Amino acid sequence: MRAMVYRGPYKVRVEDKDVPAVEHPNDAIVRVTLAAICGSDLHLYHGLMPDTRIGHTFGHEFIGVVEQVGSSVEDLQVGDRVMVPFNISCGSCWFCARGLYSNCHNVNPNATAVGGIYGYSHTTGGYDGGQAQYVRVPFADVGPVRIPDWMHDEDAVLLTDAAATGYFGAQLGDIVEGDTVVVLGAGPVGLIAAQSSWLMGAGRVIVVDHLQERLAKARSMAYAETLDYDEYDDIVVELKKQTDFLGADVVIDAVGAEADGNLLQHVAGAKLKLQGGSPVALNWAIDGVRKGGTVSVVGAYGPIPNAVKFGDALNKGLTLRMNQTPVKRQWPRMFEHVRNGHLTPREMVTHRFPLEHVAEAYHVFSAKLDGCIKPLILPDAA
Amino acid sequence: MTDPDIPSAYVRDKRTPPPTREELRARIPGWGADLDPADRPSHPKLQYPADTGAHWDFPERQPERQPRERSVEHAFVTPVFGTAQPLRGLSGVVRRFAYERFSEGRLAHWVLLVAGDRIDAWGSHLRSFATLRPDVPATGVRGELAHGGLRSRRGRSDARHHLIDPVVVAGPWVAGAAVTYTGVRRVVRALRR
Ligand SMILES: NC(=O)c1ccc[n+]([C@@H]2O[C@H](COP(=O)([O-])OP(=O)(O)OC[C@H]3O[C@@H](n4cnc5c(N)ncnc54)[C@H](O)[C@@H]3O)[C@@H](O)[C@H]2O)c1
Ligand SMILES: [Zn+2]
Ligand SMILES: [Zn+2]
Numbered sequence: 038m039r040a041m042v043y044r045g046p047y048k049v050r051v052e053d054k055d056v057p058a059v060e061h062p063n064d065a066i067v068r069v070t071l072a073a074i075c076g077s078d079l080h081l082y083h084g085l086m087p088d089t090r091i092g093h094t095f096g097h098e099f100i101g102v103v104e105q106v107g108s109s110v111e112d113l114q115v116g117d118r119v120m121v122p123f124n125i126s127c128g129s130c131w132f133c134a135r136g137l138y139s140n141c142h143n144v145n146p147n148a149t150a151v152g153g154i155y156g157y158s159h160t161t162g163g164y165d166g167g168q169a170q171y172v173r174v175p176f177a178d179v180g181p182v183r184i185p186d187w188m189h190d191e192d193a194v195l196l197t198d199a200a201a202t203g204y205f206g207a208q209l210g211d212i213v214e215g216d217t218v219v220v221l222g223a224g225p226v227g228l229i230a231a232q233s234s235w236l237m238g239a240g241r242v243i244v245v246d247h248l249q250e251r252l253a254k255a256r257s258m259a260y261a262e263t264l265d266y267d268e269y270d271d272i273v274v275e276l277k278k279q280t281d282f283l284g285a286d287v288v289i290d291a292v293g294a295e296a297d298g299n300l301l302q303h304v305a306g307a308k309l310k311l312q313g314g315s316p317v318a319l320n321w322a323i324d325g326v327r328k329g330g331t332v333s334v335v336g337a338y339g340p341i342p343n344a345v346k347f348g349d350a351l352n353k354g355l356t357l358r359m360n361q362t363p364v365k366r367q368w369p370r371m372f373e374h375v376r377n378g379h380l381t382p383r384e385m386v387t388h389r390f391p392l393e394h395v396a397e398a399y400h401v402f403s404a405k406l407d408g409c410i411k412p413l414i415l416p417d418a419a
Numbered sequence: 420m421t422d423p424d425i426p427s428a429y430v431r432d433k434r435t436p437p438p439t440r441e442e443l444r445a446r447i448p449g450w451g452a453d454l455d456p457a458d459r460p461s462h463p464k465l466q467y468p469a470d471t472g473a474h475w476d477f478p479e480r481q482p483e484r485q486p487r488e489r490s491v492e493h494a495f496v497t498p499v500f501g502t503a504q505p506l507r508g509l510s511g512v513v514r515r516f517a518y519e520r521f522s523e524g525r526l527a528h529w530v531l532l533v534a535g536d537r538i539d540a541w542g543s544h545l546r547s548f549a550t551l552r553p554d555v556p557a558t559g560v561r562g563e564l565a566h567g568g569l570r571s572r573r574g575r576s577d578a579r580h581h582l583i584d585p586v587v588v589a590g591p592w593v594a595g596a597a598v599t600y601t602g603v604r605r606v607v608r609a610l611r612r
Contacts, residue, residue: 044547045540047557047588061481061499084540087532088514090504091543109479112472127499128473135465143478146489146497150523153501160532163501175499179472208459214451215437236453240437247576260447267576281427281434297577308580308587310533327428341529363461366468370453370460379449397566400559404581407566 040094040169041395046084049396057173062109065177067119071194072167072414073098074402076224077337080294081158082399085314085339088159097123097155098198099167100190110177119181121174122364123198125153125164128179139361150340168395170416185372192375195382202335202362203229204371207237209333209358210287214238219276219285219325221318223251225385225411226335227291231259232380243279245272250408258384266298276325284327292318293336313339320346326355334359388412488518510539556589
């Protein structure tokens, strides 16, 4: 089969690989029909995630058709069209039993601090991912869901992570009616977080980024006010002015380890890898939220310590909430919202690349060229 | 009444009340559909799902065909694990040491894993030079032409950081090439003498 392969920081290509095999009785093998590149993949692509091995196939956002099932699989059948949450989870450990599907203890021998994720380095379990023609899907009775007939494939693939994470980010903000919500980052995660904040009763939603196409998208698809942080000497002061010097009730960090906006932090974190990513956005969140407010962190950070302003978080009495998204827990409600048009994930898709052009796709998405917001990968297209 | 010029933060209530429900519903599709915090999918944080799909108390164990590295914070190798890219070579030795010797709580664990990554990458680059598909410092740069590299960056503050990329990415390659060149020249000179 053809598969995207990591060759080192800033280097990916397509190679021939063996089609994955059933290795556990509850495995399924899925033929991928549509995949996507996530902002999280950029952390791997830039070499920020420890134990990312040469030859690894990335990809944790994918949908496809069940090609083969292991002997203990009861629910799925060959030929089913499925969407697969990015979390690998057993459904039975202490954590899964309490709904923490993103924190499963039975699927990642390499670390206890993070669960299992498809195509996301050995630090999350060493599973090859879905930017390929086939992928091994463990615990086929727990994760995958048959795609509803009415659902568009491009919505389905985005629901496997980016959209679910945006919605989850808004939930972690514990928004109450009338709250002023600031979303840092107008990528796919931030855009859906902005849409979702309204569903949860926000009175005002402000999205911060510096890429014009993305800010325009935040206005058109999420009815948000927008701030271009490049236009301000100090965006935190602007956030205070915007909120009558209170600060926002809720700030959602939808940026994570690639954060820009402060040259020193960016270079130390994202470029030279001296810390587990650049915490610029997280620090803006801590400074920009009001005392007693909530910071929701869905932007991803590496396991190496970061220069985070923890003292300010303490002194302000903040609530910090965060996690990898337990995707499947979000789905039933999100399906309704997508069906009603309250959430519109596929509006964010700007580019569709054949798998053979995956290197170009990574470069364009990473450097944010050509107004790219969300690139999809088509494994079958030649 | 206090002076209306004094901002909200210094008085009891927000000076500008949020728009009414009617205004928001008229402007934003679905506004307030998830208004009740107790009726949101991830509330409460710990919540027993009715049925996760699991039909086992503890999953059957996937066969371990070769010794699988694991965090020392785990009681054992988890019943299911990835089998992609098993440890090998010098990078494998370094990575295995990181796993066996240091918990996830120790910086050394992660620093060694990062060192393993760089050894793995450089070993692979060197091996690739002997194949028909040698590695290059960065892939996909064709996208610069096809997808408007210059046009897309106009006026963007991160463009100056993009200037750093070639230095960080290609720097080691240039240095490597220079060292190789001087080395080869020395050997050639030595042989000529
Ligand atoms: N928690 C989870 O389960 C989960 C799931 C998916 C993605 N993520 C993470 O969410 C983050 C966003 O993902 P994405 O796909 O939207 O990525 P993306 O790269 O497309 O978007 C990030 C955006 O942040 C902007 N940005 C950079 N620095 C900023 C700053 N200081 N302030 C405001 N904006 C800034 C960038 O211009 C970009 O538009 C990533 O860190 C990703 O790893 C987490
Ligand atoms: Zn992701
Ligand atoms: Zn579990």
